[in-house]
Each structure stands twice: as C-alpha cells, then as structure tokens.
Amino acid sequence: MAQRPLRIVPKPAEQAAPGRSVTPTFDEFFAAESEDLFRRLWLVTRNRHEAEEVMQDAFLSMFERWDRMDEVDDPKAYLYRTAFNAWKRRSRRASRALRLATFPGSHRDDVDAADARTVIGEALARLTPRQRAAVVLTELIGFSSEEAGEILGIRPVTARVLTSQARAAMREYLGDHDE
Amino acid sequence: VNTSEITMSDLRERLERESVRVSLAPNAQDRMFERGERLDRRRRAGTIAFGLALLVGLIVVVGTTLPRAQEPAAPSPTDALEGRWTATFTCEEMVRAIEHADVNPQLEKFWRRDQARVLGSDDPNDPCAADPPPLTYAFAFHDGRLQIFDAPTGSEGFDGRYELDGDVMKVSDEGNNIVGIYRVAYRLGGGTLSLDLLGRAGRDPFFVGAWESGEFRRT
Numbered sequence A: 001m002a003q004r005p006l007r008i009v010p011k012p013a014e015q016a017a018p019g020r021s022v023t024p025t026f027d028e029f030f031a032a033e034s035e036d037l038f039r040r041l042w043l044v045t046r047n048r049h050e051a052e053e054v055m056q057d058a059f060l061s062m063f064e065r066w067d068r069m070d071e072v073d074d075p076k077a078y079l080y081r082t083a084f085n086a087w088k089r090r091s092r093r094a095s096r097a098l099r100l101a102t103f104p105g106s107h108r109d110d111v112d113a114a115d116a117r118t119v120i121g122e123a124l125a126r127l128t129p130r131q132r133a134a135v136v137l138t139e140l141i142g143f144s145s146e147e148a149g150e151i152l153g154i155r156p157v158t159a160r161v162l163t164s165q166a167r168a169a170m171r172e173y174l175g176d177h178d179e
Numbered sequence B: 001v002n003t004s005e006i007t008m009s010d011l012r013e014r015l016e017r018e019s020v021r022v023s024l025a026p027n028a029q030d031r032m033f034e035r036g037e038r039l040d041r042r043r044r045a046g047t048i049a050f051g052l053a054l055l056v057g058l059i060v061v062v063g064t065t066l067p068r069a070q071e072p073a074a075p076s077p078t079d080a081l082e083g084r085w086t087a088t089f090t091c092e093e094m095v096r097a098i099e100h101a102d103v104n105p106q107l108e109k110f111w112r113r114d115q116a117r118v119l120g121s122d123d124p125n126d127p128c129a130a131d132p133p134p135l136t137y138a139f140a141f142h143d144g145r146l147q148i149f150d151a152p153t154g155s156e157g158f159d160g161r162y163e164l165d166g167d168v169m170k171v172s173d174e175g176n177n178i179v180g181i182y183r184v185a186y187r188l189g190g191g192t193l194s195l196d197l198l199g200r201a202g203r204d205p206f207f208v209g210a211w212e213s214g215e216f217r218r219t
Helices: A012-016 A026-045 A048-064 A066-071 A075-100 A119-125 A129-141 A145-152 A156-177 B008-019 B028-069 B091-100 B105-118 B199-203 B205-211
Strands: B083-089 B135-142 B145-149 B156-165 B168-172 B182-189 B192-198 B216-218
Touching (some): A026 A048, A026 B008, A026 B028, A048 A066, A048 A075, A048 B028, A119 A156, A119 B008, A129 A145, A129 A156, A129 B008, A145 A156, A156 B008, B091 B105, B105 B205, B199 B205
Antiparallel strands (some): B083 B216, B135 B145, B156 B168, B168 B182, B182 B192, B192 B216
C-alpha cells in the first residue's frame, strides 16, 4: 500500500530520540499503535471481530483528519479517545438492538469460542462492559480517572467507582480461583 | 492465593498477559481501508436511494395531486363552445403558425420530426415536403369535456376538461399532455371560433399547430 506522506507532531521525547523520524506517516502510526489498541479493545469487548472493527473505526476517523493531526498534542491519547467513543456508540446501538430482540437471553459479552479461557479472562468477563473499560483505561493504559471519565462520557468520580468495583470483583474472583 | 495478596501491579501484569493472547491478523491496514470503502459505498448508496425516493415522491405529488387539485370544475351544462368545431388549413399554414409563435426550439425540432413522420415527409425538418392535402382538426366540446381529433387520420389526440372563465378557456387533461393547466383566449364571431394560446401553452408547438393554424367553424 502506498505511503501517505502526512505529518504528525511527535511527543517531545520522540522528537529528541536520535534516528527516529519526526514525521511519521499514517502507515507508520498505524503500524506502531494498532496491535496494542486492538488487544486493549479485545479485553473490553471480549470479541476479536468487534475489537478489530472498533479499532478500524478509530483509525479511519483519524485518517480522515490526518492533515490536521499536527494540532493534536498527543495522537495516541486521541486515538484511544476516538476508539473508546466508537466502542460506546456501538455498545449503545447493541443495547438498543438487544432490547428490541425477541430473545432477551442472548448477550454479546463473550470470549471468542476459539480462545481457551483463562482465570483473568473469566474475571474480566464477569465485569460489566463499563467496568472493563474503566479498568483497562486506568490500570492497563494508564489514563487518570479524569481522562477515563472524559473518554467514557462519565464523571471522574463515576470512573473511579467503576474502576474500584472492577478491581474488587477481579481480586475476589482471582483470589477464589488462582491456584 | 489470598485476595489481599493480589496487588494492583500484579493485576496490571495479568491484564497485559491476557491481552497479548490475541494478535491482529496480517494485512490489518488493508482490511481497514477495504471496510472504510465499503462503508463509504453504503453511505453513498443510502444517500442516492434517499434522493431518488424524494424525487419520486415529488414527481408523484406534482404529477397527480397538483393537476387534480387544479382541475377545472365542471362548466355549466350549456356554454358558448358546446358542440363540434373543425378547422382546415394547409401544412404550410401550420408551419407558419409555428414559426410565428414563440415555441420552445427543442420542442419545435421534435414537433417537426413527428409531423414529418405523420405526413409522410422524408425530411425530418420539413413536415410539408411530401405536399400533404389540407389538414382538418376537429374539436368537440361537451359538458366540460374537450376531445380533439387530429389531422390527417381523425384519431383522438386529446381528451381532457375545459372551463370557461370570461373570454379565457382553461384546459387540462390530468397530465397526459398538459402539466397543470393551459390557458387559451377564445373569440366567437359569425359562427367562427379563434383560439390564442396564452403563456406556456403558446410555447407548445403541438398545441400551436392544432389550435392556432386556422379558424374553427361549427359543424
């Protein structure tokens, strides 16, 4: 695929790093961030297909605005915000569809059948999607509660509560099931 | 393992380990752009479908509701035009009437080609090339209904409604030949009827040729 020569302002640390290009193309940005984003979205969605589509939505949204990305301080944070916003929109649509469905027992929140289940995976699966998103954003990616709240469209205190609930539930489950 | 022994760094590490159990399949970027193009196509198709639906809706409204709403009311049982009127004129007189009227040039070309075919002319621009005999058009006014029988065959070419409003006749035919209403000034005198197409009607060569090429006489 052809390179798209679009400019992005690197973070200060990257700017100083010798030998590193200061004008990564969209393709370079995609190559650097896509795998991590996909994996984190998989933790939240528990579905590879959905995780990849959400990731695609986020990158496509950035691609459309790539010529203005030099105005964005932290493209990676912007990418995660875009991705989690896309995930929220899909979740809302899925909830509406589920409410309209005639068989209320179905639930989208399951790990791909091909994946062997792990204790931590089971613990994650027991959380609500919002709790999973909160714990992934804060514990794994390292966003603050304020940032996580902004990304999820909730108040920071709600983000803290969700994270705390997720931690407690996971601790309890892991404590009961780890050998 | 006791619950309290699971620290947050342990939780983070375990989440990280869990996440690396999955990997993006190769060519992820190509898949992304292919999906983006599919979504774009779907969006465009949706927009086009919506536009077409809107257009069809407008055509239906204009083509049916509007003409019906403006359809002339039935005239009084007896009016000055009641009866059958005929006009006879030559092909050349008809062409002159067209040339003197302010008809739509595109429609005139179409009219010439059509009349050439009807009158047996080999020249699509000259309907009179085959030197056809005089042409007789018959107008039948009865109880608000107007039928026109075309030259040279005498077959029915128009079936619509008319209403007299002072010295103006309003004519419509539910959109078959006329969009909306055509207005025609009429003048009666000494057993003759003269017609003068007004506004849009005067730019329609098919009407000018039949209505304005000669005087009508009651038959």
